Amino acid sequence: MTISDLLVGFIMAIRKGNTSQTNFNISVIQGENASVIVVLQENATKPSTSIQSDHITVDTVEDVRQLAVLNVLILIAFHIEKKLRTYTNQYILNITISDLLVGLLFSLSAMTVAMNALILRAFHIERKLRTYSNQYILNITISDLLVGIIMAIRSTVNLFRKWIFGDIVGHFFLGIQNSVIGVSVLGIIAIASDRYVATSYPILHFQRKKKRIAHLVNGLTWVVALSFWIPITTIWNLV
Missing domain, CATH: 1.20.1070.10 (Rhodopsin 7-helix transmembrane proteins)
Known part of the structure; x- marks a missing residue:
C-alpha cells in the first residue's frame, strides 16, 4: 500500500461522513501506476447534498482542520511519490501550498489577537x-x-x-x-x-x-x- 492509497482512503472516509454544502470540490487525478492526488477547487454551481457527493464543507472549524490535513497529505504524497510530480500536478502543488499558507496566516492572526x-x-x-x-x-x-x-x-x-x-x-x-x-x-x-x-x-x-x-x-x-x-x-x- 502506497501513500497514495492511504490518501484516497482518508478522503473517502471524509466524503462518506459529510453531507453538508460547500464551495469546494474534491477530485482525484489518476497518474501513472494508479497514483493519485487531491484537488481542492471552487465550485461554480450549487453543490449536491447527497451522501454520495464529492463535496465537503468548510463551514466549521473541524472541516477547516480536515482541509489542512488533506493539504499536508498532498505534500507528503508529492514528497514520497515521484511519479506524482507531473507537469499538471505542479499547479495542484501550488494551490496546496497556498491553502496551507492561508491556514498558517489565520493561526498567526489568532495568536496576534490573543x-x-x-x-x-x-x-x-x-x-x-x-x-x-x-x-x-x-x-x-x-x-x-x-x-x-x-x-x-x-x-x-x-x-x-x-x-x-x-x-x-x-x-x-x-x-x-x-x-x-x-x-x-x-x-x-x-x-x-x-x-x-x-x-x-x-x-x-x-x-x-x-x-x-x-x-x-x-x-x-x-x-x-x-x-x-x-x-x-x-x-x-x-x-
Missing part, C-alpha cells in the same frame, strides 16, 4: 503599568489587535475565494486596514522619537513627561492615518 488582548487585560488590571512610556505601547497594542482581526478576515476571504462580509464592509475595509497598519507604523515612530528626545535632551524630556502629551501623540497617529487613507480608498470607491 496576545494583544492579554496585554490590554494587564493594562486594565494593573494600574502600575499605566506609565507615560507605556501609553505608546498601549496605542501599538490596540492597533496590532485590530491588525490581527483584519488579517483573520483576509484569511477567511482567501479560504472561501470570495468576499462574504457584505458590500458595506467591503467599501470601508481597505481604508480601515491601511489606516490601522499606518497607526502601527506611526506608533513605532512615536516611540523612537520619544526615546531620542529622552537620550539627547533628558531634562526637556523629563519636564514634558506627561500622560496628556502621550495621549495627544497617540491620538494624532490615528488622525493622520485615517485622514490619509480613508479619502484615498473609501471615498474613491464610493464615487
Whole structure:
C-alpha cells in the first residue's frame, strides 16, 4: 500500500461522513501506476447534498482542520511519490501550498489577537503599568489587535475565494486596514522619537513627561492615518 492509497482512503472516509454544502470540490487525478492526488477547487454551481457527493464543507472549524490535513497529505504524497510530480500536478502543488499558507496566516492572526488582548487585560488590571512610556505601547497594542482581526478576515476571504462580509464592509475595509497598519507604523515612530528626545535632551524630556502629551501623540497617529487613507480608498470607491 502506497501513500497514495492511504490518501484516497482518508478522503473517502471524509466524503462518506459529510453531507453538508460547500464551495469546494474534491477530485482525484489518476497518474501513472494508479497514483493519485487531491484537488481542492471552487465550485461554480450549487453543490449536491447527497451522501454520495464529492463535496465537503468548510463551514466549521473541524472541516477547516480536515482541509489542512488533506493539504499536508498532498505534500507528503508529492514528497514520497515521484511519479506524482507531473507537469499538471505542479499547479495542484501550488494551490496546496497556498491553502496551507492561508491556514498558517489565520493561526498567526489568532495568536496576534490573543496576545494583544492579554496585554490590554494587564493594562486594565494593573494600574502600575499605566506609565507615560507605556501609553505608546498601549496605542501599538490596540492597533496590532485590530491588525490581527483584519488579517483573520483576509484569511477567511482567501479560504472561501470570495468576499462574504457584505458590500458595506467591503467599501470601508481597505481604508480601515491601511489606516490601522499606518497607526502601527506611526506608533513605532512615536516611540523612537520619544526615546531620542529622552537620550539627547533628558531634562526637556523629563519636564514634558506627561500622560496628556502621550495621549495627544497617540491620538494624532490615528488622525493622520485615517485622514490619509480613508479619502484615498473609501471615498474613491464610493464615487
